[in-house]
Amino acid sequence: MAVVYKKSKMLTNVPLSYCPGCAHGIVHKLVAETLEEINAEGRVIGIAPVGCAVFAYDFFNCDMQQVAHGRAPACATAIKRCHPDKIVFAYQGDGDIASIGTAEIIHAAARGENFTVIFINNAIYGMTGGQMAPTTLVGQKTTTSPFGRGKLQGNPIKLTEMLATLDGPSYLARVAVSDPANVMKAKKAIKKAFEKQVNGKGFSMVEVLSTCPTNWHMTPVQSLDFVKNEMTKVYPLGVYKDC
Amino acid sequence: MKVLMKGNEAIAEAAVRAGCRAFFGYPITPQNEVPEYFSRRMPEVNGVFIQAESEVSAINMVYGAAGSGVRAMTSSSSPGISLKQEGISYICAAELPCVIVNMVRGGPGLGGILPAQSDYFQAVKGGGHGDYKMLVYGPSTVQEAVNIMYKAFDKADQYRIPVMLLGDGVLGQIMEAIELPAMVDIQTIPKKEWATDGTGVGESRRVINTLKIKPEALEDLNNRLADKYKTLSKNETRYEEYRTDDAEIVFVAYGTVARISKSAIDTLREKGIKAGLFRPITLYPFPSVQILSLSKQDSVKKFLAIELSMGQMVEDVRLAVNGNKPVDFFGKVGGIVITPDDIVNYVIKER
Numbered sequence: 371m372a373v374v375y376k377k378s379k380m381l382t383n384v385p386l387s388y389c390p391g392c393a394h395g396i397v398h399k400l401v402a403e404t405l406e407e408i409n410a411e412g413r414v415i416g417i418a419p420v421g422c423a424v425f426a427y428d429f430f431n432c433d434m435q436q437v438a439h440g441r442a443p444a445c446a447t448a449i450k451r452c453h454p455d456k457i458v459f460a461y462q463g464d465g466d467i468a469s470i471g472t473a474e475i476i477h478a479a480a481r482g483e484n485f486t487v488i489f490i491n492n493a494i495y496g497m498t499g500g501q502m503a504p505t506t507l508v509g510q511k512t513t514t515s516p517f518g519r520g521k522l523q524g525n526p527i528k529l530t531e532m533l534a535t536l537d538g539p540s541y542l543a544r545v546a547v548s549d550p551a552n553v554m555k556a557k558k559a560i561k562k563a564f565e566k567q568v569n570g571k572g573f574s575m576v577e578v579l580s581t582c583p584t585n586w587h588m589t590p591v592q593s594l595d596f597v598k599n600e601m602t603k604v605y606p607l608g609v610y611k612d613c
Numbered sequence: 614m615k616v617l618m619k620g621n622e623a624i625a626e627a628a629v630r631a632g633c634r635a636f637f638g639y640p641i642t643p644q645n646e647v648p649e650y651f652s653r654r655m656p657e658v659n660g661v662f663i664q665a666e667s668e669v670s671a672i673n674m675v676y677g678a679a680g681s682g683v684r685a686m687t688s689s690s691s692p693g694i695s696l697k698q699e700g701i702s703y704i705c706a707a708e709l710p711c712v713i714v715n716m717v718r719g720g721p722g723l724g725g726i727l728p729a730q731s732d733y734f735q736a737v738k739g740g741g742h743g744d745y746k747m748l749v750y751g752p753s754t755v756q757e758a759v760n761i762m763y764k765a766f767d768k769a770d771q772y773r774i775p776v777m778l779l780g781d782g783v784l785g786q787i788m789e790a791i792e793l794p795a796m797v798d799i800q801t802i803p804k805k806e807w808a809t810d811g812t813g814v815g816e817s818r819r820v821i822n823t824l825k826i827k828p829e830a831l832e833d834l835n836n837r838l839a840d841k842y843k844t845l846s847k848n849e850t851r852y853e854e855y856r857t858d859d860a861e862i863v864f865v866a867y868g869t870v871a872r873i874s875k876s877a878i879d880t881l882r883e884k885g886i887k888a889g890l891f892r893p894i895t896l897y898p899f900p901s902v903q904i905l906s907l908s909k910q911d912s913v914k915k916f917l918a919i920e921l922s923m924g925q926m927v928e929d930v931r932l933a934v935n936g937n938k939p940v941d942f943f944g945k946v947g948g949i950v951i952t953p954d955d956i957v958n959y960v961i962k963e964r
Contacts, residue, residue: 382818415681415811416821427820433809435680435821437673438703444670449809452635452683456653456811474673477666537674 374527378402380411391583391590393547394422394490397430399512400553404561405432405547406567410457417442421463422496424576441472442570443478450485457567458485468504468527475529481540482572484491488565488577490528491520505529507604512585526604530577534610540571544613546579548597552607557584559609561599571613579605620755621688622647622778624714625654628686630799633712634660635685637674639667639693640921642726643782644716647688647883661877664806665929668693672700672713673704679709680821684766684799688714690782691732692723694740701775702741705836706823712762713747714778716785719921719948720788728782733925736779737897744835746842748849749777749897751867755789757894763794768849774840776907781921783869802866817917848896853892856882859912860889862960865930866919867893867905870951874919879954888961893930895928904933916940920954 380402388394402449405414414432418424420439427434437445443459450458467475467489475487494512495501502512504527509518530544541563545556556578563574578603581593588596618626625647628636628724636655648664651918655662661678663672671687678685689697708964715736734840736749748768752758765776806819809871813819825831827886855864855875859939866874871892881888891907908912915938918927927942943959945951 411815413811414769415809417677418964421629424824427822431814431818433811433813433819435677435809436824438699441670441673441676441700444665444673445680447663448635448637448661448674448677448679448685452678452681452685453811458811473666474670481663 378406379411380405382431382502386429387425388422389584389608390424391437392579392582393492393578396553397488397490397556397580398426400557400560402430403460403557405457407561408416408457408564413455414459416452417446417460418581419460419462421466421467423461423463423490438471440466440469441474442466443471443483444475446481446485447478447481455483457564459488459564461486462490463489463496464491464493464503464505468529476533479533479573479575480536480538481489482540482570483565484570486567487575488560489577490495490580491577491605492580494582495602496582496585497539507600518606519591528605530610531577538575539573539575539611540566540613541574544577544579544605544607544608546597546602548579548594549573579607617789617790618755619646619757621716621785622650623755623759624762624778625650626793627759628766629654629658629660629796630714630796631684631763631766632799633679633684633686633766634635634658634799634804635683636683637663637671637678637687638659639665639689640672641690641693643718643785644688644690647714650804654676664697669700671674672697672704675698675711676704676707676709677836679704679711680707680809681782682805682810684802686712686714686717690716690718691720691729691923692730694732698735698741700713701747702743702745703823704775705747705838706743707821708773709775709821710754710766710773711767712769712776714780717779717781725948726782726945728845728869728921728950729946729948730781730870730921731923731946733896733922734778736777737899737929739826744840746897747775747777748772748845748895749779750894751779752784752894753868753871753892755787756791758784759791759793766863770805772845773790775784779868781869782948788961842898849895849896850900850903851894852900853894855890855892857889857891857907859887861912861914862889863907863913863916864888864919865892865893865916865926866890866954867896867926870898870919870921871955873951874956876953880953880957888960898934899929901929901933904930905937906933906935913938917960918942919951920944921951922946937963
């Protein structure tokens with residue numbers, strides 16, 4: 371019988387810890403498949419963030435470092451500079467990258483550090499129980515913006531657009547994993563980002579609009595609709611830099 | 614052959630010769646010559662130098678580099694070291710070897726840029742969150758700082774622990790004639806099987822991690838670290854005694870102050886006052902056993918801890934002396950360095 375589908379060998383056999391309907395699993399799969407396709411097995415170092423994806427150190431079948439909240443780009447910078455022949459990626463959430471770690475991501479991008487960042491934007495702090503994130507939409511209710519994000523809570527940070535103003539990045543894209551067609555596009559973007567690294571082009575990042583049904587208080591299907599109908603209005607999909 | 618070098622530059626060169634191939638720093642006085650030196654030296658040895666965007670980033674770069682198996686270090690001064698404390702806690706939890714230089718300046722807050730010893734507590738008691746220690750040295754001369762730096766990476770690797778070199782503005786800025794050690798061939802440094810150099814896959818996969826979500830796992834880490842610190846105390850405690858054989862008053866001082874104390878001791882001896890010096894070289898582990906033993910020496914009437922602080926190390930001296938003899942304190946702050954005369958006059962006044 372022909373095998374038509376199998377788990378990427380760049381994922382371990384540890385069961386994922388993510389909630390039903392959470393898109394981390396999809397993105398892990400896309401990253402793992404990409405690593406396999408670029409023949410990176412045995413020469414990858416991944417960085418796990420603080421947040422739900424901290425357990426990524428158990429899921430990716432490569433050497434992994436777990437690092438302090440927001441500091442993944444600093445850690446990845448050092449690893450890649452010390453091991454320029456290896457593939458280095460940082461996996462970060464929105465609180466990690468766009469709040470506590472803004473300095474680290476901006477400067478790693480500005481320096482054009484030759485590693486790849488996968489940025490999961492689900493507009494909320496997932497692991498700590500649904501607090502407001504830097505990317506929470508205006509009006510969105512969270513446990514720390516119980517009346518909806520208003521003027522006093524500030525406006526959503528559009529990190530990919532911000533980084534696109536810099537000369538360092540070689541590839542910046544925003545994708546969504548809201549439906550099969552967009553998952554395919556996400557895969558293409560992730561592969562492109564890693565190829566930039568392979569070719570020594572410098573910093574690459576893919577922002578993935580993702581779901582958090584648990585803390586959004588939605589069903590998985592409703593949360594996919596929220597990504598498609600609400601999040602993409604604030605965070606337009608597309609390639610922001612490719613050079 | 615001796616060369617004349619500034620403390621900060623000599624320390625940087627000693628690190629390169631010890632096999633350090635990654636330096637991450639951020640400007641702050643009085644340690645700027647350290648990153649400046651590395652910025653021109655690292656390219657010569659195929660090493661990595663990065664001026665980070667912050668002290669926070671610099672220490673997390675050290676985490677990444679050290680975790681991937683490279684001899685890495687950072688340097689800073691007091692306010693910058695405060696910013697590094699989060700990273701140092703993570704480095705201790707992940708049991709990563711590295712070296713951290715603190716050329717201490719007076720605080721709190723932005724404080725001043727002149728020499729001080731007011732970061733003693735922060736250096737030896739932990740500094741950041743959680744139960745951890747570093748191996749902390751308080752060198753007294755540029756030559757001693759060079760010698761300690763040269764061995765620091767070996768110690769860091771041996772115990773998988775950060776080593777701190779606790780200096781001060783004087784040590785960083787003074788120029789002295791020194792003998793530099795030979796260049797270590799980095800190929801001879803033992804390979805770190807635990808390091809994430811990227812070759813791991815499947816069974817050979819390595820994970821550098823500080824999250825211990827299961828309480829038993831965290832308890833294991835805490836116990837393992839405590840055992841490590843006991844071993845350090847047993848094997849790595851270093852100190853120097855100067856004219857303590859018949860001393861009636863024993864000064865306890867480290868770093869620059871210890872050096873100044875020696876001059877004061879010679880002057881006091883000329884005046885018929887039998888003074889001596891106990892100089893901790895490791896500040897953690899603290900030479901408590903040796904101080905306790907000295908406190909039982911018949912000639913010793915009292916101890917005097919001398920520091921450029923409001924009195925920090927004196928607490929460890931009192932714990933070590935354990936009430937056997939009185940422990941007095943003399944200190945100066947604000948970046949004003951104690952002179953030999955200050956010490957002589959204090960001792961005569963307090964007799």
